[in-house]
Amino acid sequence: MIVVTTPTGQIGRQVLELLLDAPDGGPGAGIRVIVRDPARLPERVRAQVEVVQGSHADPAVLKEAREGVDRMFWLVPPSPAADSVEGHFRDFTEPLRAVVGDQGVRRVVGVSSLGRSVAVGAGQISASLAMDEAIADMGVHYRALCPPFLMENLLGQAESMREAGAFFLALDQDRVLRTCATGDIAATAARLLLDDSWTGQEDVPLVGPDDLSPE
Ligand SMILES: NC(=O)c1ccc[n+]([C@@H]2O[C@H](COP(=O)([O-])OP(=O)(O)OC[C@H]3O[C@@H](n4cnc5c(N)ncnc54)[C@H](OP(=O)(O)O)[C@@H]3O)[C@@H](O)[C@H]2O)c1
Numbered sequence: 001m002i003v004v005t006t007p008t009g010q011i012g013r014q015v016l017e018l019l020l021d022a023p024d025g026g027p028g029a030g031i032r033v034i035v036r037d038p039a040r041l042p043e044r045v046r047a048q049v050e051v052v053q054g055s056h057a058d059p060a061v062l063k064e065a066r067e068g069v070d071r072m073f074w075l076v077p078p079s080p081a082a083d084s085v086e087g088h089f090r091d092f093t094e095p096l097r098a099v100v101g102d103q104g105v106r107r108v109v110g111v112s113s114l115g116r117s118v119a120v121g122a123g124q125i126s127a128s129l130a131m132d133e134a135i136a137d138m139g140v141h142y143r144a145l146c147p148p149f150l151m152e153n154l155l156g157q158a159e160s161m162r163e164a165g166a167f168f169l170a171l172d173q174d175r176v177l178r179t180c181a182t183g184d185i186a187a188t189a190a191r192l193l194l195d196d197s198w199t200g201q202e203d204v205p206l207v208g209p210d211d212l213s214p215e
Pocket residue numbers: 006007008009010011012035036037040054055056057075076077078111112113114124128147148149150153
């Protein structure tokens with residue numbers, strides 16, 4: 001049984017679709033989702049998965065979702081309004097301790113960030129990397145998917161690109177910005193969730209091949 005968090009998010013939604021389409025990992029293996037509002041799931045998806053309603057930051061919800069689960073897709077939602085980004089990541093991650101390792105879930109595939117050993121005091125990035133260390137400390141088999149800047153971040157500026165031929169980033173215009181598509185994160189997550197041969201704890205860097213700068 002695989003449990004998928006954030007099944008309505010841009011990454012989680014694609015992970016779920018790939019798992020449902022997998023010949024030997026979909027409905028046969030059993031998929032459970034944790035979702036705040038099940039009505040936001042497409043009907044086709046709702047018909048094929050078990051639903052636990054609530055937030056994966058809630059220990060009671062996580063415990064309800066863990067029954068018979070050996071693998072988990074883990075994503076801490078973006079937190080633009082959180083008072084403390086570290087606190088936000090901690091609030092989500094700490095309840096995991098009660099459901100992983102000897103408590104049931106043996107493998108976790110989580111979405112983290114590129115930048116280990118480089119990023120210091122780097123907000124969301126440092127908080128993601130600290131999350132990995134906390135999860136590794138729980139003794140569960142773990143793969144931290146480490147993307148750089150998501151290509152989809154720029155979609156919010158589609159109108160400006162269309163209307164004014166411009167987009168805006170806090171970066172020198174000739175400096176390379178590593179990018180990754182959410183589809184590639186989801187494909188890697190699904191592959192790892194369907195593979196029960198890996199063990200231990202490792203980063204999986206996910207960097208697109210292009211040397212693109214804002215220019
Ligand atoms: N942006 C970047 O350049 C970048 C780079 C590296 C890593 N990342 C990481 O990539 C991830 C972004 O994921 P995404 O793009 O898939 O996010 P997204 O599209 O914004 O989806 C967020 C998901 O989280 C759910 N959610 C929001 N608040 C919640 C709460 N309080 N409790 C439970 N669920 C909640 C939403 O569900 P509802 O339907 O309930 O709203 C939705 O399913 C983040 O972890 C970020 O750190 C981002």
